[in-house]
Amino acid sequence: MQSALNPGGPQAELIARESGWLLGMGASVFAVTMAALAYAALHRRRAADPQSANPSIARWVAAALALTIAVLLTNVVVDMRTGRALADLPDRARPDALTIEVTGHQWWWEIEYEHADPSRRLTTANELHIPVGRPVKIELRSADVIHSFWVPGLHGKRDLIPGYSRPLWIQADHAGVFRGQCAEFCGDQHANMALLVIATAPADFARWYAAQLLPARAPADAAARVGQRVFLANACVLCHTIRGTPAGGRVAPDLTHLASRRSLAAGTLPNTPPHRRAWVLDPQGIKPGVRMPAMILPARDAEALFAYLDGLQ
Amino acid sequence: MSTTDVLRGPGEDALAAERRELTATWSGRGGFVGWMASVDHKSIAKRYIVTALAFFALGGAGALTMRLQLARPDNGLLGPDLYNQMFTMHGTTMMFLFAVPIMEAIGLYFVPLMVGTRNVAYPRLNALGYWTYLIGGLFLWGSFFAGSGPDTGWFSYAPLSETLFSPGKRVDIWAQTVTFTEIAALIAAVEIIVTVFKLRAPGMTLNRIPLFVWSMLVTAFMVLFAMSTVATASVMLALDRLVDTHFFRPATGGDALLWQHLFWFFGHPEVYIIFLPATGMVSTVLPAFTRRPVFGYTILVFALLITGFLSFALWVHHMLATGIPHHGSSFYTTASVMIALPSGIQVFCWIATIWTGRPVFRTPLLFVLGFLVLFVLGGLTGVMVAAIPFDLQVHDTYFVVAHFHYVLIGGAVFPLFAAIYYWYPKVTGRMLSERLGRWNFWLLFAGFNLTFFPMHILGLMGMPRRVYTYREALEWGDLNLLATAGALVLALGVALFVLNVVMSLGSGERAADNPWDADTLEWSTASPPPPYNFHPLPGVDGRSPAWSRPEELPRVTGLATGSREMLVTTALDARPDSCNEPPGPTIWPFVTALAVGVTFIGSVFTPWGFVVGMLLLLPPLVAWGWPRGKREETGTSPEAA
Numbered sequence A: 001m002q003s004a005l006n007p008g009g010p011q012a013e014l015i016a017r018e019s020g021w022l023l024g025m026g027a028s029v030f031a032v033t034m035a036a037l038a039y040a041a042l043h044r045r046r047a048a049d050p051q052s053a054n055p056s057i058a059r060w061v062a063a064a065l066a067l068t069i070a071v072l073l074t075n076v077v078v079d080m081r082t083g084r085a086l087a088d089l090p091d092r093a094r095p096d097a098l099t100i101e102v103t104g105h106q107w108w109w110e111i112e113y114e115h116a117d118p119s120r121r122l123t124t125a126n127e128l129h130i131p132v133g134r135p136v137k138i139e140l141r142s143a144d145v146i147h148s149f150w151v152p153g154l155h156g157k158r159d160l161i162p163g164y165s166r167p168l169w170i171q172a173d174h175a176g177v178f179r180g181q182c183a184e185f186c187g188d189q190h191a192n193m194a195l196l197v198i199a200t201a202p203a204d205f206a207r208w209y210a211a212q213l214l215p216a217r218a219p220a221d222a223a224a225r226v227g228q229r230v231f232l233a234n235a236c237v238l239c240h241t242i243r244g245t246p247a248g249g250r251v252a253p254d255l256t257h258l259a260s261r262r263s264l265a266a267g268t269l270p271n272t273p274p275h276r277r278a279w280v281l282d283p284q285g286i287k288p289g290v291r292m293p294a295m296i297l298p299a300r301d302a303e304a305l306f307a308y309l310d311g312l313q
Numbered sequence B: 001m002s003t004t005d006v007l008r009g010p011g012e013d014a015l016a017a018e019r020r021e022l023t024a025t026w027s028g029r030g031g032f033v034g035w036m037a038s039v040d041h042k043s044i045a046k047r048y049i050v051t052a053l054a055f056f057a058l059g060g061a062g063a064l065t066m067r068l069q070l071a072r073p074d075n076g077l078l079g080p081d082l083y084n085q086m087f088t089m090h091g092t093t094m095m096f097l098f099a100v101p102i103m104e105a106i107g108l109y110f111v112p113l114m115v116g117t118r119n120v121a122y123p124r125l126n127a128l129g130y131w132t133y134l135i136g137g138l139f140l141w142g143s144f145f146a147g148s149g150p151d152t153g154w155f156s157y158a159p160l161s162e163t164l165f166s167p168g169k170r171v172d173i174w175a176q177t178v179t180f181t182e183i184a185a186l187i188a189a190v191e192i193i194v195t196v197f198k199l200r201a202p203g204m205t206l207n208r209i210p211l212f213v214w215s216m217l218v219t220a221f222m223v224l225f226a227m228s229t230v231a232t233a234s235v236m237l238a239l240d241r242l243v244d245t246h247f248f249r250p251a252t253g254g255d256a257l258l259w260q261h262l263f264w265f266f267g268h269p270e271v272y273i274i275f276l277p278a279t280g281m282v283s284t285v286l287p288a289f290t291r292r293p294v295f296g297y298t299i300l301v302f303a304l305l306i307t308g309f310l311s312f313a314l315w316v317h318h319m320l321a322t323g324i325p326h327h328g329s330s331f332y333t334t335a336s337v338m339i340a341l342p343s344g345i346q347v348f349c350w351i352a353t354i355w356t357g358r359p360v361f362r363t364p365l366l367f368v369l370g371f372l373v374l375f376v377l378g379g380l381t382g383v384m385v386a387a388i389p390f391d392l393q394v395h396d397t398y399f400v401v402a403h404f405h406y407v408l409i410g411g412a413v414f415p416l417f418a419a420i421y422y423w424y425p426k427v428t429g430r431m432l433s434e435r436l437g438r439w440n441f442w443l444l445f446a447g448f449n450l451t452f453f454p455m456h457i458l459g460l461m462g463m464p465r466r467v468y469t470y471r472e473a474l475e476w477g478d479l480n481l482l483a484t485a486g487a488l489v490l491a492l493g494v495a496l497f498v499l500n501v502v503m504s505l506g507s508g509e510r511a512a513d514n515p516w517d518a519d520t521l522e523w524s525t526a527s528p529p530p531p532y533n534f535h536p537l538p539g540v541d542g543r544s545p546a547w548s549r550p551e552e553l554p555r556v557t558g559l560a561t562g563s564r565e566m567l568v569t570t571a572l573d574a575r576p577d578s579c580n581e582p583p584g585p586t587i588w589p590f591v592t593a594l595a596v597g598v599t600f601i602g603s604v605f606t607p608w609g610f611v612v613g614m615l616l617l618l619p620p621l622v623a624w625g626w627p628r629g630k631r632e633e634t635g636t637s638p639e640a641a
Helices: A010-042 A056-088 A202-213 A222-233 A273-281 A299-310 B003-007 B011-026 B031-036 B041-070 B080-115 B123-145 B170-198 B211-243 B256-290 B297-313 B326-338 B340-356 B363-385 B388-394 B398-428 B434-460 B477-507 B588-605 B608-624
Strands: A098-105 A108-113 A122-125 A127-131 A136-142 A147-149 A158-160 A166-170 A176-181 A194-200 B555-557 B566-569 B576-580
Touching (some): A010 A056, A010 B340, A010 B363, A010 B388, A056 B340, A098 A127, A098 A158, A122 A202, A136 A147, A136 A158, A194 A202, A222 A299, B041 B123, B080 B170, B080 B398, B123 B170, B123 B588, B170 B588, B211 B256, B211 B297, B211 B588, B256 B297, B256 B340, B256 B363, B256 B398, B326 B340, B326 B363, B326 B388, B363 B398, B363 B434, B388 B434, B588 B608
Parallel strands (some): A098 A136, A127 A194
Antiparallel strands (some): A098 A108, A136 A166, A147 A158, A176 A194, B566 B576
16 A cells, blocks of 8 residues: 555556565675675685795685675666666656656645646645556655655655655545655654545546536535635634635645545544544644644534535535 | 893883883872873773764664564553654664774774884873764763653654754754764774774784784774765754754755755765674684684775775765666666675685684684674675665665664674673783683574574564554564564673673783783783883784794884874885974863864754853863973984894
8 A cells, every 4th residue: 555565556666676686686795695695604724834924815805795786777777777766757748648746745745736727736645546557746845844745656756845846746546545745844743744646437537526626516415514714714714715604714634525535634533434533633642733722612513514515525 | 222222121120110210100100180181092092982872872772672573563651752753862872882892992992902002092082082083972862761761763854854853952952962972973984994094013014914904904994084084964953953954854845855965975884883893803803713814804994995985986886776867776776785785795704714724612703603694695685786676675674673782782782792702801801701701602602693583583474673663463573572582692792791891800810921822912912001012112024913923023112202202104105204203291181072072062042052162162262272382302212233
């Protein structure tokens, strides 16, 4: 799920192949050196042997040295070749390449799909949907401190550094869920800053995209209508956006289709109604240090709010 | 008077009388103040070593707590705040308060003894170094126990370490601790460089310097360049926080990557600053336990020099994930791969030494053999992470945690234990228990591998570093539990070591002058060495002076016994050059260190700390440098017989 050992795309595949070579190299050199060490320590010595009377030892050392140089040079060559292959990999000529801007925040991921038509740009959080087989260019930025974007199943990591932006190309070769996690220490909740990359067939991706572009559903019943009012009348609105309502805060995840996502608080909890309740009422207990304050609401308002959030499909 | 006269018949009484007079001359004053005022390199080095080991224990306790927290997924033992402080304290302590200081401390103890002189070059400066280091370390741990431990990692990346994201005083405390300890490190480096270049025994030409001394010399030069860089960086960070300079703040035109360049320009050589003295220890311990001089002396010296130079050419491999362009980074990859070569050469020379020697399997040799196993493994994973694409996967994961613990614990702490078992009799006059030593070794070796080997796999399974918890679904629980169990075994091994050291101090077997029949000069004086180290001062005619018969060794005669006098020799071929009278004990280095402490601790809170501190520094510096008055000329000049 979050392993460099199960590559799910061409980039990770290349790296995994290089890793295989390196592990093999390391294991063999280790085995040979340890055998030499064991022999050196344990071989039988004739009592009459004068000290250091072994002229052939210098030749052995020279041979080991030559072998080391050969192995190291091979390593450099393998590394350069893999590096070049990685650099050449994104097929930039493909017109259907997708560009996604990922911005790191303490401690969540803002995700924005680029589109020539501004009305078809899409903002979401912590869940990156990509179509299988299409190259994806990820533009990485940071809103605060340094984070690192790392989805081991798809590629190595790339830092998000304030003041810098460098793209990373990924591609998924089969449908599946690839978990990723921030890999640069970024403060209190570095451990709970995960994201999911969900690779789906192009048609499924298109359906998902269209659904996400829609504004939030109107509240379905009286309770949800009350819930929406609770949301808009409380601090929630200062940080979160729900498209189709006046809520337009940009410092926290977009909640327009909250209930359609798989996890909550950047991979901290599964996104189920009971977990959503626990989260809203006590975020600091679940993810200490998180920027979201606990919402102190009368029980009836809280229930209404949850009904509304549950409907944000 | 010729040497043979001194050693024969009635000369013995004269020698004994001279030694009594030298003891009086070189001893410190009594009492607590006298103890604080000591400028003897051995006393200061012993304090350094004990202090560094105490910080090692504290840093280790921190590591153990982190292992307990990570033993199970979603564990609640430590919250993120405490956990982040823990790993920051662990890294900062191990790197700045343990590893570098203890290597330098052992150098400060043994370099003068191994080159055959009576003290380090600037004895008072040496005392200042220790007191500064102690105050810095106490400040850091005091702050931690007062609930204000730094929590941005031992690397304190900007902008996380800037006031906007880390308000409060925690990062200031970290930055000032770094500056404190780097002052101490720089002082020790200067001591060692001048001692090695100017105070060697006559006849100890460059190609006869013991390998441990060579390694300390190269290390000291590396310290000069690396530590001054990080001290500059930590002061810049403190200024950003204290007076709003904008060195590392991207929002106002500063640069977040500048910090990383400055930090790793220090940070990578740092690894070799810790590792090179350890190689010196290995090359010193091996001859005594293989009964032959180390194989390939000249190659080993060149390996040290090459490592020293190359280590400054690969800092960027800590920053490959920042997206440095491919062409630029391939230079650093090549340098990182190439540095494996001098390390490989050293390993081959040591194996050749064992191969052609007659191993005596005592505890020090066990630790050297353990070192070879662990260091080769850690070195190979190092060659692996030098490859950029692979590094992009394992960078900042537990794979790297495993890698550098193999090179730092396997590559430096194991040789350190070998050196402690080897040199303990010289320092204390008592042997450590061999029985406990073997238990100590095997528990450490097993515990270490149990703890750190699984981390390679955890890293490949995607576990990042510096996380205080992880989800059960990620399936990292079992390997983490294993690692925690290993850490407990490791801790037991360390506890046995402490027990051995403490018990042997009072009841260990009495050590002869040269209990291992080793070959370097420190073994040709008493255990423990007298305050004046040697009398008569030795000359040297080969690489293994203690393996020559004493009557064959040349001696230095003609140094005063009633006043402190040291022989200064020429830098390259160590010919007697002049006589130097080093200053005696004084309390002022301690008072100076206090003023330095006020400067740094005060400036955590206000820029005025600097002003007040500078004013406070003035009186002790004047008193320190107050002219001593000219002693009457003795009229004799030293000569080597």
